[in-house]
Amino acid sequence: MIKIKGVNGKLVFYFESDNFIEQYQFLQDKFENNHQLLSGARVIFTGRGLDNFTHEQLISLQRLCLDYGAILNNTELPLKKTAAAAQPPMQVNADTNTDLFIHRNLRSGQKIRSEGSVVVWGDVHESAEIIAAGDIIVLGKLAGIAHAGCYGDTNTIVFALNLIPSQIRIGNRISRASGNDSSRNVAEIAFCDDEGIIIKEYNSRENLGRS
Amino acid sequence: MENGKPESKVIVVTSGKGGVGKTTTVANVSTSLARMGHRVVVMDLDIGLKKLDLILGLENRVIYDIIQVIEGECTLKQALVKDKRFPDLYMLPAAQTRNKDEITPEQVKALCDELRPDFDFIFIDCPAGIEQGFRNAIAAADDAIVVTNPEVSAVRDADRIIGMLESAGFKDIKLVVNRLRPDMVKQGDMLSIDDLLEHLCIDLLGIVPEDKNVVISTNRGEPIIMNNRAVAGTAFTNISRRLLGEDVEFPNFEDSSFWDRFKLLGRNLFSSK
Numbered sequence: 001m002i003k004i005k006g007v008n009g010k011l012v013f014y015f016e017s018d019n020f021i022e023q024y025q026f027l028q029d030k031f032e033n034n035h036q037l038l039s040g041a042r043v044i045f046t047g048r049g050l051d052n053f054t055h056e057q058l059i060s061l062q063r064l065c066l067d068y069g070a071i072l073n074n075t076e077l078p079l080k081k082t083a084a085a086a087q088p089p090m091q092v093n094a095d096t097n098t099d100l101f102i103h104r105n106l107r108s109g110q111k112i113r114s115e116g117s118v119v120v121w122g123d124v125h126e127s128a129e130i131i132a133a134g135d136i137i138v139l140g141k142l143a144g145i146a147h148a149g150c151y152g153d154t155n156t157i158v159f160a161l162n163l164i165p166s167q168i169r170i171g172n173r174i175s176r177a178s179g180n181d182s183s184r185n186v187a188e189i190a191f192c193d194d195e196g197i198i199i200k201e202y203n204s205r206e207n208l209g210r211s
Numbered sequence: 212m213e214n215g216k217p218e219s220k221v222i223v224v225t226s227g228k229g230g231v232g233k234t235t236t237v238a239n240v241s242t243s244l245a246r247m248g249h250r251v252v253v254m255d256l257d258i259g260l261k262k263l264d265l266i267l268g269l270e271n272r273v274i275y276d277i278i279q280v281i282e283g284e285c286t287l288k289q290a291l292v293k294d295k296r297f298p299d300l301y302m303l304p305a306a307q308t309r310n311k312d313e314i315t316p317e318q319v320k321a322l323c324d325e326l327r328p329d330f331d332f333i334f335i336d337c338p339a340g341i342e343q344g345f346r347n348a349i350a351a352a353d354d355a356i357v358v359t360n361p362e363v364s365a366v367r368d369a370d371r372i373i374g375m376l377e378s379a380g381f382k383d384i385k386l387v388v389n390r391l392r393p394d395m396v397k398q399g400d401m402l403s404i405d406d407l408l409e410h411l412c413i414d415l416l417g418i419v420p421e422d423k424n425v426v427i428s429t430n431r432g433e434p435i436i437m438n439n440r441a442v443a444g445t446a447f448t449n450i451s452r453r454l455l456g457e458d459v460e461f462p463n464f465e466d467s468s469f470w471d472r473f474k475l476l477g478r479n480l481f482s483s484k
Contacts, residue, residue: 105412107374108367109341125370125410 002026003047010042010073015049020057023049027061031068039069059115059133062151072152073172099134106130106144117156126166135159145169146190154192159202163188173197221323221333222454223352225376227368229339231360232389235425235435237336238266239447240454242434245300247451249331252291252301256319256348257338261305268432269294269302276306281318287325296437301330312343316350323351332454341375349379356416358387361402370411385416387450392421393464417450419443420464 002023003014015023031038043065050058062072098116106128112118117134120142128144130136135156136148142160147169149156154171168175168190175190175197187202224237237253245251255263258278264270275290280303287303294300303322319335326333337348349355355376359369369386376384388407395401408415422443428435435444449459 107377108370110374110378126367127371128374 002030004030007044010044011038011070012044012046015045015047015053018049018052020053024057024061024064027064031064031070035068041070042073043070044073059151066151100132105140108144124160132156138163156191158190159187161187163190163199168197168199170197175199219327219330219333220354221327221335221352222354222356223335223337223348224356224358225337225345225348225372226339226358226365227341227372228359228365231358231365232387232419233339233358234262234266234336235429236356236358236387236389236419236447236450237334238263239434239436239444240451241332241334242267242294242297242300243436243448243451244332244454245294245297246436247455248299249455250299250329251332251334252303252326252330253334253336254303254322254326255305255336256311256344257336258305258314258344259307259310260338261307263336264292264302264304265432266429267294267302267434269304270432273304276304277322278306278309278313280322281314287322311338311347314347316347319347320351341371345372345375349376349381352381355381355384356387357384357411357413358389359407359411360390361388361392361396361404361407363402366402366407366410373411373413384413386411386413387417387419388415389419390421391418391464396464415461416453417446418461418464419446419450 001016003016005012005014013027017023045058045061053061065072098114100112100114100116100118102112102118102120103122105122106112106120106124108125108127111129112120112131114132114134116132118130118132118136120130120136120138120140123140124130124138124142124144124146126143129147130138130144131147131150133149133151133153136142136146136158138146138160140160141162142158142165144165145167146158146165148158149171150169152171154173156170158165158168158170162185164177166177170190170192173192173196188199189202190197190199192198224233226233234257241251241253253263253267254277255261256277257263264273269292272292274292275285277290279285280287280290291301291303294302303326323333335348335352338344357369357372357376359365373384386407388404391404392401396403404415404418420442422435422441424438424441425435425443428438428441435441436447438444452459
């Protein structure tokens with residue numbers, strides 16, 4: 001059983017039990033039967049049941065929501081709150097091994113999607129798009145749109161040797177180009193803090209901005 | 212007649228954005244190649260918005276069109292329009308009253324295969340956009356030429372088109388920069404050739420400077436290459452020579468040439484009065 005409540009225009013899923021199969025089945029039935037109602041809904045996961053799920057199980061639950069058109073609205077990964085979250089975030093990508101390496105330029109209109117992190121050896125031109133569940137690292141110019149942590153993970157980062165994107169999204173945060181195109185030609189990194197997205201010069205001693 | 216020639220090449224000329232000079236490029240490069248004695252056919256695939264026949268000055272000689280060939284109403288030979296000024300130049304006109312999704316990429320391929328034995332170059336004039344018309348146009352092509360203007364909107368579309376061509380398996384895509392104004396580049400008001408190449412990362416095939424004569428020739432239905440004094444004419448001739456593998460130097464429009472200084476002098480004299 002999962003309790004579903006409407007809170008502030010969002011749907012909050014309370015995961016009470018730790019039986020993953022049962023809860024997954026329940027959620028799937030709910031989505032199947034209320035397809036119209038739930039598609040486009042903003043969804044938040046919570047409840048102590050989540051504490052006992054593995055990361056893969058959480059991802060498959062989130063995947064299920066996305067497949068039925070729901071929008072994930074957790075401000076942070078549910079896993080982070082729990083004791084199990086002690087494992088570093090990079091571990092996730094290493095486990096699933098879905099990282100993407102691209103050895104060419106991404107041109108306008110081209111779109112890359114990855115369930116892990118993305119590394120581009122080349123430029124990302126204006127109006128090209130990269131969407132990743134993990135980090136986005138561009139070893140060149142990033143002038144297009146980058147969305148890191150597309151399932152809601154705000155601990156992901158966007159990095160580029162020349163960071164001049166038209167839009168950066170990390171988790172559910174959005175930041176647009178300021179308009180003054182001062183290309184400083186230094187490596188910069190974008191990450192989230194409590195306020196929003198911060199962009200600053202990359203400094204290897206600062207631990208990727210993840211304090 | 213010339214049998215021992217290497218196999219024919221199908222070249223699509225495309226741009227994404229409209230109005231950058233695809234048709235002008237096709238018309239002039241093909242006539243220039245035909246003038247050098249190569250057997251050339253130009254195929255207008257901008258069905259519904261044809262203009263190649265106009266620019267070549269062959270509008271009133273058109274009897275059948277490409278759709279009628281595909282639908283079997285006439286043979287390919289009947290539909291080809293021969294240019295009387297250049298005996299080696301033929302044109303396959305587009306239909307004006309039909310639209311682009313009435314033909315398929317396979318049909319275009321079949322047409323090109325039928326034309327290959329008789330011609331050295333088959334030029335395809337691609338419509339603007341990235342829809343069905345574009346897919347038809349690139350289906351049969353061996354090589355692609357992307358035409359762009361030195362302005363951000365055209366460059367953005369060219370970037371998109373190059374991306375799509377690369378995904379379709381095209382290698383060695385060539386760039387033609389049309390309507391360059393060296394004076395504006397010098398003042399920093401227009402993208403320079405270096406800017407364009409740095410952004411688009413493909414080989415440069417030609418630079419065509421802005422030239423009033425192009426408008427005049429187009430309105431008359433005469434290719435600009437027939438005007439020996441037009442800078443654009445020389446540029447198009449150079450493009451055809453490079454297509455043939457010749458190593459033609461790029462004139463440095465951006466340096467102040469004698470001609471530029473002469474013009475500047477004239478302007479200064481004029482304004483001081």
